[in-house]
Amino acid sequence: MALLSAVRAFLVLGSFVAATTDLGQRTPKDPCAAIAGQKWVAPKDVRACFTSVKVDPVIKDNIIQVINKTLAFHTSVNYEFKAPEPFTADVHEDLLGDLARIQRQSYPSDYDLHIDFSRTLKRLNDALFTNFLPIPLALITEASGAQNVHIAPEAFQVASAEFPDQIDVWQNALPGPLKGKLASLSGARVLLINGQDPFVAVNVNALITGSFQALGTRQNSFFSSYQRSTSGWNYIMGNFAQQSLPLSDSVTITIVRTGQILPETITLPYRSRIGTATVPFTDTASWRANNCVAVPGTNGVDLNAPSTADTVHSPLMKFQQQPPVLPQVARKQPLDVILDTSPQSDVVLPPTLVPSLPAINGSRSVSQFYMLKDGKTGVMALGSFSDSDFNTFLLGMLNGLLSLKSLGATQLIVDVSNNGGGFICAAHWLHRIIVGPKSTTVPKSGLDTKARDGPLAQLIVDQIVNNNADPQGQLLYNPINWANASDVFFAPGTNWLQPPVKTVINGRQDAFSQRLGEECAESGFPAPPPAQALFDGKKVAIVSNGRCASSCSLFSVTMNKEEGAKMVVIGGKKDVQQQYCGTVGGQSTDYSTIDTEIKTTKLKNNSLAPPDLMVNGVQGITWRLGFGVNDPTQPEEWQSRPADLNLPITSDIVNNPVAIWEIVAKKLLSQT
Numbered sequence: 001m002a003l004l005s006a007v008r009a010f011l012v013l014g015s016f017v018a019a020t021t022d023l024g025q026r027t028p029k030d031p032c033a034a035i036a037g038q039k040w041v042a043p044k045d046v047r048a049c050f051t052s053v054k055v056d057p058v059i060k061d062n063i064i065q066v067i068n069k070t071l072a073f074h075t076s077v078n079y080e081f082k083a084p085e086p087f088t089a090d091v092h093e094d095l096l097g098d099l100a101r102i103q104r105q106s107y108p109s110d111y112d113l114h115i116d117f118s119r120t121l122k123r124l125n126d127a128l129f130t131n132f133l134p135i136p137l138a139l140i141t142e143a144s145g146a147q148n149v150h151i152a153p154e155a156f157q158v159a160s161a162e163f164p165d166q167i168d169v170w171q172n173a174l175p176g177p178l179k180g181k182l183a184s185l186s187g188a189r190v191l192l193i194n195g196q197d198p199f200v201a202v203n204v205n206a207l208i209t210g211s212f213q214a215l216g217t218r219q220n221s222f223f224s225s226y227q228r229s230t231s232g233w234n235y236i237m238g239n240f241a242q243q244s245l246p247l248s249d250s251v252t253i254t255i256v257r258t259g260q261i262l263p264e265t266i267t268l269p270y271r272s273r274i275g276t277a278t279v280p281f282t283d284t285a286s287w288r289a290n291n292c293v294a295v296p297g298t299n300g301v302d303l304n305a306p307s308t309a310d311t312v313h314s315p316l317m318k319f320q321q322q323p324p325v326l327p328q329v330a331r332k333q334p335l336d337v338i339l340d341t342s343p344q345s346d347v348v349l350p351p352t353l354v355p356s357l358p359a360i361n362g363s364r365s366v367s368q369f370y371m372l373k374d375g376k377t378g379v380m381a382l383g384s385f386s387d388s389d390f391n392t393f394l395l396g397m398l399n400g401l402l403s404l405k406s407l408g409a410t411q412l413i414v415d416v417s418n419n420g421g422g423f424i425c426a427a428h429w430l431h432r433i434i435v436g437p438k439s440t441t442v443p444k445s446g447l448d449t450k451a452r453d454g455p456l457a458q459l460i461v462d463q464i465v466n467n468n469a470d471p472q473g474q475l476l477y478n479p480i481n482w483a484n485a486s487d488v489f490f491a492p493g494t495n496w497l498q499p500p501v502k503t504v505i506n507g508r509q510d511a512f513s514q515r516l517g518e519e520c521a522e523s524g525f526p527a528p529p530p531a532q533a534l535f536d537g538k539k540v541a542i543v544s545n546g547r548c549a550s551s552c553s554l555f556s557v558t559m560n561k562e563e564g565a566k567m568v569v570i571g572g573k574k575d576v577q578q579q580y581c582g583t584v585g586g587q588s589t590d591y592s593t594i595d596t597e598i599k600t601t602k603l604k605n606n607s608l609a610p611p612d613l614m615v616n617g618v619q620g621i622t623w624r625l626g627f628g629v630n631d632p633t634q635p636e637e638w639q640s641r642p643a644d645l646n647l648p649i650t651s652d653i654v655n656n657p658v659a660i661w662e663i664v665a666k667k668l669l670s671q672t
């Protein structure tokens, strides 16, 4: 079994990895036909379909080759082998060794291979069917300070709204006098999960979820949380109540319901709901054909070919925790985004928990502005750093913060719960407009970075600078898109990967580019940033459940370590150090984009180039790695980011954004 740990490389498969070689031969009883056309099924029936497919060795090898050769562009392969403290226990994955192991190992079915890829690479969002329970959990701190796992107080509200067509199945599954009384479970204290302390289940899940992040963050993903989305407030069920694979058939929990004294033990079935992105199928053959083979966008394109229609939505988008960004925009605005095991949630936060404060001018999409009743605390809720329109997004941020100021705000809370990143320059802009022009924001508010400097990357740059392979300046590897460590853009024709900076990491020889500086020029912003600070950095609190990554980390890390912003992690086990954000990266990209670089520079025939991927999958990588603030010689990724306040979640504030902000304003901001 692979050691399950934190990495930033992942393969996400739209559906399963390898097709059978004998798809044509339909067996009399096709287990996939049994679930076809149904909305809700039992997880074991989904597994029966998935496990009926054998591994095709050609496709298995294709996937391994694509991953292995794409990893040469991932900055962190050798760092992830064994991360420095405090992340050593969390991050130690021998990616290349594991791929070799997977290559040697045989698997009873395609599903077993899929799970091994998923857990080794730590990222998988299959979601052909998603497994649900109607009882999301919360970690509640009691008045005594003791922490207990509870069924979230809003559990029934959420489940009855989201699953109106399935709730009766759960109502009827409850034993004896509890039958039909699912609502009475809300708020119950959970003593045991499957006969063991709940934290046994929390920690088992932490081994296979959320990857590359600190233990506290991975524990937190077991529990429910909230996120601001493009159109409203979403409820994140957490990994207990929502599984992206049909892993569990049921759960047995021992609970004490609110107002009761005696424990009760109940068993509830997981139910699998068909994913919204699943293309309809009728049997194994059509499941594979419609959902598993490569689609437009799976592989890259030659941008110089006359007919390249660059309007295809990358399949990546459905796995990124961000609103869709068109490829043309993504090419102009570098992104730093995580892929997650869960698709963007469409479960809604119950109306009683949605902020009822009026949204202030400047609010749009994932960013919303509110003024708290104390008359001095402005709130910016920011669920993502992505938007369909970069300029409008940035102008909205400025408008919102100026509106808060005009209403008298002297302190600011930025709630980035479940913010998986997005535009890098949007993170820099937000930092710059909050704290004004100073040495930490002009000319740059971002981190210096480095790219991996492998042999194929060097050939790509050669083709660009010596053979004019990218006349329109569209490629990642084109020097004109980047600045050197003095923040001066490279002149066209600069071979910026020469000479490689040789670096020994964990005893392994590696090579990186020279240090890169800031490419988010003030001239690239949609408006001149204000000449004065809008808020004192020390009067800013950044709040999340720790699930803030990529561009969200770039923003949080620089605001905390350079400006003294206060960092709050909502919830979390009190004896586990909470890190206020996860994967930092520097800039993320994926296999398909790298393949476009290779095809456009006519290097697809090179033996180092990955073959075209035959299945519907994506592989995300960190393309540039940011250097740290406190130790600028080492990546920020593995430097500690402890929260200033680990806010205990009590039953009256759980998943209630406004109640949480009010406490943060009182506890953290007003006393300084």
Ligand SMILES: *[C@@H]1O[C@H](CO)[C@@H](O)[C@H](O)[C@H]1NC(C)=O
Pocket (backbone or CB within 6 Å): 064, 065, 068, 069, 096, 099, 100, 103
């Ligand atoms: C992965 O690539 C490396 C070269 O970078 C090679 O040595 C190794 O054998 C490859 N692994 C597999 C499983 O193909």
Ligand SMILES: *[C@@H]1O[C@H](CO)[C@@H](O)[C@H](O)[C@H]1NC(C)=O
Pocket (backbone or CB within 6 Å): 360, 361, 402, 403, 404, 406, 407
């Ligand atoms: C919000 O916009 C409206 C209309 O433009 C304006 O009348 C109002 O003063 C603005 N409020 C704030 C707080 O900026």
Ligand SMILES: *[C@@H]1O[C@H](CO)[C@@H](O)[C@H](O)[C@H]1NC(C)=O
Pocket (backbone or CB within 6 Å): 484, 485, 486, 487, 488
């Ligand atoms: C960056 O480029 C400028 C202009 O060529 C040069 O003067 C400067 O020394 C370079 N900085 C570094 C760190 O290479």
Ligand SMILES: *[C@@H]1O[C@H](CO)[C@@H](O)[C@H](O)[C@H]1NC(C)=O
Pocket (backbone or CB within 6 Å): 602, 603, 604, 605
């Ligand atoms: C790759 O090689 C094949 C055969 O060797 C050749 O037909 C093809 O044109 C080459 N493609 C590129 C992009 O160089």
